Amino acid sequence: MTxxxxxxxxINTAAQAAADKLAHDVIAYDVSDVLSITDAFxxxxxxxxxxxxxxxxxxxxxxxxxxxxxxVRREGDRxxxxxxxxxxxxxxxxxxxxxxxxxxxxxxxKDCPELELPADAKATRGKAxxxxxxxxxxxxxEPDGEWR
Numbered sequence: 001m002t003x004x005x006x007x008x009x010x011i012n013t014a015a016q017a018a019a020d021k022l023a024h025d026v027i028a029y030d031v032s033d034v035l036s037i038t039d040a041f042x043x044x045x046x047x048x049x050x051x052x053x054x055x056x057x058x059x060x061x062x063x064x065x066x067x068x069x070x071x072v073r074r075e076g077d078r079x080x081x082x083x084x085x086x087x088x089x090x091x092x093x094x095x096x097x098x099x100x101x102x103x104x105x106x107x108x109x110k111d112c113p114e115l116e117l118p119a120d121a122k123a124t125r126g127k128a129x130x131x132x133x134x135x136x137x138x139x140x141x142e143p144d145g146e147w148r
Contacts, residue, residue, distance in 0.1 A: 007039035015121035017062040024127035049080035
């Protein structure tokens, strides 16, 4: 069994919405062969809680406006560290970068086929690592602008 055309349409729209809100490391997996409850997972992350919420809001808005899809469940709003949107056909996980590293959902689903995503979404790969390096470099800089 493979993901349906509807699932692929939802995944691509959600991935583009996430990329448009500067999500990091957007990736999608076809989980239809191993799960009977959904066809695909979309994973995305952001370096702070506010951006996690912005990405989720954009995905919800875009899927409703463009495809008439509403999530049947939304979880994780309180802390905004990991928000899950369940559209039945697909499940979207938007995680804070720290949760993404800790839970490593990619390792869990690595045996599932990766789905092709829009170019903007693919371009987000490696952004979390770039952001972490930039943050580390900024932390090494003295308040007067001199390097340690």
